[in-house]
Amino acid sequence: MMEEVNEVTSTLSVDIQSIKVTEVVKDGATLTFLIESEKLSGTGVYHVDRTYDDFEWLQQHLFSQEEVSGIQGVIFPPLPVKAQANASAKVIKQLGILGLGEWQAYCKAMETFVRQIAAHSILGKNNAVEIFLTSSDPPGRHRVRKNIFNRLSQAMEGMRNEGHKDVDEFFQTERDHNLVFTGCAKTAAERFLDVVQTEQKIAVACGHFSTALRLCVEQGEDPDQLDFSKVCVKLSEVFESIQKNVTSVAENNVSTLGLGLDLESRYQEAEKEMLNRRTCKLVELETTRRNAEKAKPVKKAAMEEVKKAAETEFDHISGVAKEEIARLQAARVKMLQQALVQWCEKQLLTAKESADQFNQHLQAFRGMA
Template sequence: MMEEVKDVSPTLSVHGHNIKVTEALKDGDTLTFLLVSQKVSGTGEYHVARTYDDFEWLQQHLFSQEDVPGIQGVIFPPLPAKAQVNASAKVVKQLGFLALEEWQPYCKALEAFLRQIAAHSILSKNKAVEIFLTSSDPPGRQRIKKNIFNRLSQAVEGMRKEGHKDVDEFFQTERDHNLLLTGCTKTAAEKFLDVVLTEQKIAAFSKACVKLSEVFDSMKKNMTSVAENNLNTLGLGLDLESRYQEAEKEMLFRRTCKLVELEAARKNAEKAKPVKKAAMEEVKKAAETEFEHICGVAKQEIAHFHGVRVEMLRQSLVEWCEKQLLTAKENADQFNQHLQAFRGLA
């Protein structure tokens, strides 16, 4: 069993961009995911097995890094909701595209989560990342100390700070855009999921009609192929975009919380009596320094995020169009063969 992880690792011993979640093994109601990472030094690979609880273990270690400078400004890669065998309607709604019958899309989502962490200049240095990717032992189940995300559960306090007007126009504009895009991308993902589910229902219905004719069999293959293409291209792209917008929203909220603390420190310093004036000024300066550092990290994160998310969506759209064109051509050829066969009967 792994020990509590506190230190950081300067570099990973694996190629982060080659991390793969190759398979999901089902044992009753438990899913175990197989991870393969290519070693940086020489040839060879690490093969480890991880459950969803292990992924949560890694995420919690990343969340608990309050002593890392600027950590409140980091946009944490979003971990998908926990997948369940024979999931309930509530779980299916939470997972969206990742709740569909095959586990390949869910493995790809976990794979994207790990690759984003490994590519992150701050998060990849946490020793827990190296251990998670390379150790043959399962992570521990110890209780992680309270971290920066515990305050998110305080609903009343959260609503008050979330609506607090920012002093920086850049962040206020980003918060406004994030609020809009979070809702839009989530709605787009949900609507597109309805399309995919409808296509899968048509495909399932077509299976019952296979024996009626080869034409119905072709329709079944057509709809199945279209649904799979949609799911594995634009569907996963929209899902990741939606979860990343939520992650940015959380980062902006954490920064706003720090802004509220800073403003409180400034007020306390102004109102402090002479005997406490010096101490309160020190508190104010420390808060200002910390806030400026968080803002610096956050601006870099947002700039990087904007570039990356546009490229991710562009790639998803290109893959989607290419798959649609290829599938349409194959289906046109098939239906032309059926048409020629019907003409031959005349």
């Protein structure tokens, strides 16, 4: 259980780059993810199964580390919205690109979430990460402390302080940029989702038309009927090829640039949460300073100590936050670059394969003529 995890610095016994969510198993309405990771010692492989509750357990446990210095300056890796075996339209809309097709994209997103936590310089040291990756006993399935009211309170406080002027130009600029980028990233992900859904609809329509053409084939000895039937069969094959091509294009879009845009959108929101937490701490600090200034002589010394402690904490949070922002910006460029390169490579390969297939169809039509 969460209460049983000791808050001690731990060294992961797994190779972070080897962490994989290999499969998802559906049992009624429950989804179980199979996670594989190689032992750092090279002596074997860990195999664990985790439900979404287990992922939430890990996330919420990391959220609750209030005693870790500077934790409120951390940009927490964003956990995807909970998927369901028979998801409603509302859930699919929340999932976006991760709600399309099979489970490969969603498994990849969950894999990315775990890897980023394990690789994090602060979060990866928490013993909960080691337990999540190696324990045969599911850590969060029986009891999950969600701290929902605490997080809701923080979110509401963050919204109230969004317009508060920052004392640091760096963070004010970052907040302004984040406000714009969050909207742009969300819009880009939504528009790309529209493109993929349209491609899927086109693929389905091509499949239906291919089937309809097959129904036009007639048996008989009439030469005209035989010629017409041959043309229908060849056209049906052409539209089958078009269906496969458009389906592959849509799948490529989801597995490359689609995942990249989705992660970018969720990380912009995660950065926004961190910036809001820091702004709330700034408001608390300013309140503490005012209280120290107004304190009566008998309480002056005590209030000054409180003020110094608040300043030290705020400075540490700001230092961690600057490092996190720099790390995220570097990772963001690399991630989007990688997604674009993979997207181009896969689409070029699909285009080449389709061109070869369509050339064969063209030669077949010329032979018929």
